[in-house]
Amino acid sequence: MMMPADVENRLMQEAAPLLMGLLSNELSGVYVIQGDRFIFVNQRLADLFGYTPEVLCAGMGPTQLIAPAYQPLAKREIDRRLSGEVKSSFFNFEGVRSDGSRLDVEVFGVATTFSGKPAIIGILLDVSERCKAERAVADQLRFIEQLVDTIPSPVFFKDESGRYLGCNAAFEDYLGQTRDQIIGRSVYDISPKDLADRYFAADEALFRQGGKQTYEASIAYADGTRHDVVFNKATFNNARGELGGLVGVMLDISERKRMEQAVWHEANYDALTGLPNRRLFHDRLREEVKRSQRGGGRFAQLFIDLDRFKEVNDTLGHDLGDKLLVEAAARISKSVRTSDTVSRLGGDEFVVIAPGIADKNAAGAIAQHIIEQMQMPFDLDGKLAYVSASIGIAFYPDDSTEMDTLLGYADQAMYAAKAQGRNGFCYFAQPMQVSAMQRLQTGNDLRSAVKAEQLVVHYQPIVDLSDNRIVKAEALVRWLHPVRGLLGPDEFIPVAEDIGVISEIGQWVFERAMQMASRWHALRGLKADADTAEAGIQISVNMSPRQFMSGSSAGWIEHLRQHGLPASALAVEITEGLLLDTRPVVIEALMAFRDAGVQVSIDDFGTGYSAMSYLKKFDIDYLKIDRSFVRDLTTDASDLAIAEAMIVMAHKLGMKVVAEGVETAAQRDLLRSAGCDYAQGYLFSRPLDEEAFARLLETSSLIATEAA
Incomplete structure (x- = not known):
């Protein structure tokens, strides 16, 4: 319905004062712009900028209330409205008060006409507090973003x-x-499907249950490296208290895993050979027992001990000994099946678990293969070493169903293989248990044998083959066991070496032998000086490599002086392998004996290994031909040739030769013809106790020429 013009004009005239009152009291700033100046502002707007309405409408332009940085934007928006390009719009800018201070404002303007000309009528709001709060929130968000960015974990x-x-x-x-590139995409867009399925399922469970979630995963980074991580996830709510999503942190635990693996490996594997150690061996053995119990199967256990390893270790040194063990471990591993477990229990002891062994022959074949591998020489930094292997075999469940017992039985079978000459294998048999218990008891009894004065020394004469005169004697220890009677060295010396009392026994033998040497010198009325020393009896004392390493021989020379004995009263017998030991303690001890005039013999020459140059380097005085080369002199031409070669070589190097184990006159005559200097054996005399040997020296210094 159209309103008559006169009525409309009258209403406008009557409403104008009311409208102006509303505009003047409006909480928001109200303005009218025409051209480039205000034609109306209300009191609120004037107050916001620190002016009066009159000043603002007296020719000031809107851009004069706007910070310079926002003036181009404001001018463009004003021009767009005045030109009719846009009808209305919002925009924000920074205003400038009359005192120069700043405020944040929000403007809404509408294009209109006034007096027939384009104009803009608008509302201006002071949003400084809101912007301040928004900036604070933005600052907090930036801080959080920066903080999260500093976190090294994804x-x-x-x-x-x-x-x-x-x-x-x-x-x-x-x-x-x-x-x-990441925001807005799903896990299926950036991960392989199998991983994406796992991650998505985990997220669904978390959203369904709420709270937190932790799990481990192995993932590949973009650079190709693989990492072990722990995912820690938790849901969060938005400002309205509604579920907003989840936050996840990927903690890289790769280093921890590596350390755990290193610790586990160190606890379960031998550091030297890389084989499973005793702990892991027992775990594997336990698993094999369970498997055999479930399936009714059987398996073999092979206990391997290296023959003569202690000699190599003591003479060549621990570094080369370790290299031999590493090579031995590799040879054993190559000799067994991939399904077998090879472990190093410690020292030179190895054990093999061989599952699914159908019969003894199969286990024996494995053992024989290992033995053949061990027989080949070991090249240790240019030095050749020779060892062999003694192997004991026990079967589950035939021999025992108890793990410790089974291992003990294999160990006993190994000792039986050693007793049979080494370099072979034996199957466990029940009588071996008796032998093992006896060996254990021997070790226990031996620990107190020296203090209990159960050891005695017997002396076997060494004669000069040129005139059958007794010129030397070898001190041989015996054990007068309170129950078992008189025991020879073969029955307890290996045990003494195993339990570590060999140095104590060796020291006691030396001291006892020197007491007897002093007695014999006195018996013959000899003085302890170089002129008469050769007329006395020289006592040969065996020294094990371990005695050198323990340093127990350091006081021997002084001991001779204290007892009034010349250095030539003592001869030290060593194994030929000791000459290869280049450790200072060994070299210094040998040099000290040489400088003091103590003579040195190489015992059992030809049965071990040696470097010929060392024979001269250390001024060795005697070579003792082992009885194994003397035994068949009369029937084996090769043994005679070997003996003759040894004698010639020794004489060329300025050494004298002693033949051991001479039992027949024929052997003596062949040795004498070959130029051998001395001999000992049953042909001349069995080892005698102290009193018997003293009587022999009192009655005669000559030995019968035909029989002992």
Whole structure:
């Protein structure tokens, strides 16, 4: 319905004062712009900028209330409205008060006409507090973003649909993508399907149950490296208290895993050979027992001990000994099946678990293969060493169903193999248990034998083959066991070496032998000086490599002086392998004996290994031909040739030769013809106790020429 013009004009005139009152009292600033100046502002707007309405409408332009940085934007928006390009719009700018201070304002303007000309009528709001709060929130968000970016672990945010809302720099590095490439995408867009399925299922469970979630995974980074990580995830709510999504942190535990693996490996594997150690061996054995119990199967256990390893270790040194063990471990591992377990229990002891062995022959074949591998020479930094292997075999469940007992039985079978000459294998048999218990008891009894004065020394004469005169004697220890009677060295010396009392026994033998040497010198009325020393009896004392290493021989020379004995009253017998030991303690001890005039013999020459140059280097005085070369002199031409070669070589090097184990006149005559200097054996005399040997020296210094 159209209103008559006169009525409309009258209403406008009557409403004008009311409208102006409303505009003047409006809480928001109200303005009218025409051209480039205000034609109306209300009091609120004038107050906001520190002016009066009159001043603002007296020719000031809107841009004069706007900070310089915002003036181009404001001018463009005003021109767009005045030109009719746009009818209305919002925009924000920074205003400038009359005192120069700043405020944040929000403007809404509408294009109109006034007096027939384009104009803009608008509302201006002071939003300084709101902007301040928004800036504070923005600052907090920037701080949080920077803080999250400093976290070295990847951090990410997802919404309930599984799409990424944000992430930190570490997550970008993990994926090899920028934040812009990640945000808005799902896990299926950036991960292989199998991993994506796992991650998505885990997220669904978390959204369904709420709270927190932790699990481990192995993942590949964009650079190709693989990492073990722990995912820690938790849901979060938005400002309205509704489920907003989840936050996840990927903690890299690769180093921890490596350390745990290193600790586990160190606890379960031998550091030298890399084989399973005793602890892991028992675990593997336990598993094999369970498997055999479930399936009714059987398995073999092979206990391996290296023959003569102690000699190599003591003479060549621990470094080369370790290299031999590493090579031995490799040879054993190559000699068994891939299904077998090879472990090093310690020292030179190895054990093999061989599952599914159908019969003894199969286990024996494995043992024989190992033995053949061990027989080949070991090249240790240019020095050849020779060892062999003694192997004991026990079967589960035939011999025992108890793990410790089974291992003990294999050990006993190994000792039986050693007793049979080494370099072979034996199957466990029940009588071996008796032998093992006896060996254990021998060790226990031997620990107190010296203090209990159960040891005695017997002396076997060594004669000069040129005139059958007794010129030397070898001190041989015996054990007068309170129950078992008189025991020879073969029955307890190996045990003494195993339990570590050989140095104590060796020291006692030396001291006892020197007491007898002093007695015999006195018996013959000899003085302890170099002129008469050769007329006395020289006592040969055996020294094990371990005695050199313990340093127990350091006081021997002084001991001779204290007892008024010349250095030539003592001869030290060593194994030929000791000459290869280049450790200072061995070299210094040998040099000290040489400088003091103590003579040195190489015992059992030809049965071990040696470097010929060392014979001269250490001024060795005697070579003792082992009885194994003397035994068949009369029937084996090769043994005679070997003996003759040894004698010639020794004489060329300025050494004298002693033949051991001479039992027949024929042997003596052959040796004498070959130029051998001395001999000892049953042909001349069995080893005698102290009193018997003293009587022999009192009655005669000559030995019968035909029989002992």
